Amino acid sequence: AQSVTQLGSHVSVSEGALVLLRCNYSSSVPPYLFWYVQYPNQGLQLLLKYTSAATLVKGINGFEAEFKKSETSFHLTKPSAHMSDAAEYFCAVSDQRNGNKLVFGAGTILRVKS
């Protein structure tokens, strides 16, 4: 079965600092991996996805993530945090053999301090 672990339920950074949100996955087949962002009282917005092409994936709002098979990781980064980045971030792996269902991590709340 596939699973996702997000290290750190809360991350706090200063405005302008590097953002690093950690995600490790478990999958018996080559994974498709995703990062979604959820702003308060809103739905989930796709930030970026990895689907076995380039290992460094660029997404919206200046975010990127690197797929590292040897470390089973797909960490999300952004060089310089903005106040508007404050939200909850979810890493997910899709099970292509089982109806494309998304298996989500527990989420990481990002706080950006001024």
Add this chain to the structure above:
Amino acid sequence: DTAVSQTPKYLVTQMGNDKSIKCEQNLGHDTMYWYKQDSKKFLKIMFSYNNKELIINETVPNRFSPKSPDKAHLNLHINSLELGDSAVYFCASSQDLLGEQYFGPGTRLTVT
């Protein structure tokens, strides 16, 4: 134009009632999903449909019954509501069984 829409946005009801949540997508996608987000923000899939055919039924009580009248709609009917059904329910769609999923704004269900 909203890609994936849900109605209602908020739903407050009493235990034992029956309620429905509607979902529509205007993306021309073949596959639709229902996810439940509990009070701890944990997201878990409930159902998926591909071309109106049930693909995933993820150990959900049979009080929950999805219905897909056409590819653009996937409704969720819940019978005999219980306190534990209180959650935010998200609908999503994807082009097919391989594509990335686009989520609706969610329906916050509160059972009292």
